[in-house]
Amino acid sequence: MSVVIVGGGLAGISAALALQEVGVPVTLVEARPRLGGATHSFHRRGLAVDNGQHVFLRCCTAYRGLLERLGTHHHVHVQDRFDVTVLRPGGVAGRLRRSRLPGPLHMLPALARYSALPVADRLRTVRAALALRRLDPGAPELDEISAGRWLAAHGQRERARRELWEPLLMAALNAGLDEAAMGAAGMVCRTALLGRRDAADIGVPALPLGDLHGAAALRRIEEGGGNVLLRARAEAVTADPKVVVNGTPLGADAVILAVPHEAAARLAGEETCPDRDRWPALGAAPIVNVHVIYDRPVLDLPFAAAVGSPVQWVFDRTAPSGLAEGQYLAVSLSAADRWIELSTAELRAVFVPELARLLPAARHARVLDLFVTRERRATFRQAPGSTAGRPGAATRTPGIFLAGAWTATGWPDTMEGAVRSGLTAARLVRRHLREVRQR
CATH class of the missing domain: 3.50.50.60 (FAD/NAD(P)-binding domain)
Incomplete structure (x- = not known):
């Protein structure tokens, strides 16, 4: 056989x-x-480069x-507990760090303390999280509406959608909130954010x-x-x-x-x-990664999310790449339709200044190299109605x-x-x- x-x-x-x-x-x-x-990976000027940044939970x-x-x-690092610093141009917008309470209560203090949002919006996010906990992600009706529509109907104003839910869900679904099916978004939230206490701890190769x-x-x-x-x-x-x-x-x-x-x-x-x-x-949805090599360290975190900026997530790839001096950052851009056709020069003109806005140390650093990797068909489009088109084995x-x-x-x-x-x-x-x- x-x-x-x-x-x-x-x-x-x-x-x-x-x-x-x-x-x-x-x-x-x-x-x-x-x-x-x-x-996959390739080599460029003595460095090992991943085609894109991949993480797991x-x-x-x-x-x-x-x-x-x-x-x-043994060659991956998993957080002791979910902990994400969220940058905003000019400083730190907030931090999402789970507590040691049992799930699903473990994330509620993080939402309530998330300083990127006004207090009223934080309270609304807690209520939305409790509603998410009660969802059945497999319900057919959730596959027919967008995550953005559901969140808006559950009290999530534009700022909360943009500065809390989108950084988390866009990275998971490779789709913006208004393009992502709520069933898939609900599954991510229930399983990772609102499931076991340690479920969302992030692992990085x-x-x-x-x-x-x-x-x-x-x-x-x-x-x-x-x-x-x-x-x-x-x-x-x-x-x-x-x-x-x-x-x-x-x-x-x-x-x-x-x-x-x-x-x-x-x-x-x-x-x-x-x-x-x-x-x-x-269909297919793209992901773009902008790789930037600096002559000195500019980020003192393994990774960070960003709001108020075209940067979505930025990762320190210095050690895995084999870089001996300076720092290698990878900017990961999900749902990258707006970026996929731009030239490297055009992307450089956007993201070097944006990194300088987010990272004060980058304003005084020299860019030694910058290149771009593109996955035009990184995932299928996880849009409303897509679940019905996915066949069984x-x-x-x-x-x-x-x-x-x-x-x-x-x-x-x-x-x-x-x-x-x-x-x-x-x-x-x-x-x-x-x-x-x-x-």
Whole structure:
């Protein structure tokens, strides 16, 4: 019994490792020269650069389990407790730090003390948080309205939406409040902010993503007897099932399509996935990262959020990149439609002055290098109505399964969602193989 997995991102890697652990031989097919999918690294002028800043939360149990399987879980730093400094041009706007009260009470003091908002707005945020706690994120009606509309209807005025809810939810959903489905936003709030006390503690990689994920996965899969085909393009999937790779058919007892929804729609036949024509409607949302190398330290925090500025989040990437002197900051811009087509020079003209407005030390520092990375299709658009377009892992054809953060994982399009999808597909494959053996 063997399985072919198409796609070497986190979903495909997770499925491959889960199957190998129960003795199922796997062949992993990846078109790129590396594993890791949207989480990868490259080298520039002696520095290791991630294509974009990725973080996770303590509640991302499947993703953390993947790191343990890969043996890289010691190379991440997780906060002792959720703690985010929020910058505003000219100073610190506020700080969100959870208390040691049991969940969901742990975040209420942070909201009540959030100095970026007037006292009246802080009290309204506490009431909104209590209303969020009572939500069922899976309720169909919540998928039909935006997070911004729901928050406004629950007393959240523009300033609170802009200076509290948007920095948190835009980073999680890669969508502005008025473009994000309330179901997905509610899931994030209930699970992370209003769930277990430690659920929202933020984890940051201490290694380049290429080492944390891709290189480690290649090593683990091959050590486990798996076969990894890089620079191998899957051209078709037949109902046998077979996968045609670079013109050559690969037979299998089961196939997992762990690729973005556009590629899955192309590879899956109409009989296998009769709803595949709906998948392109999920669309794609971009993320842009502006990387700035200074000649001296300008930020004394591992990361910070920002309000009143085009900067959304800024991260210190000095140590993971290998920079010996100065400081390397990465500005992460979610829902980046307004930035994606701008040139590096245009982005520099915006963000170097903005960083100087946020970070007083940057006003006296020299920019040694600045470059931009762009993920045009970083996630699908998690807009109202999108949940209905996300398929499950099973298809109409026995032995062919879907995986990817865009499938119906119950999570937003995140690393956690990708890993969960791979584990679900692997579980269904194991059940399918048992049924085949019993025939």
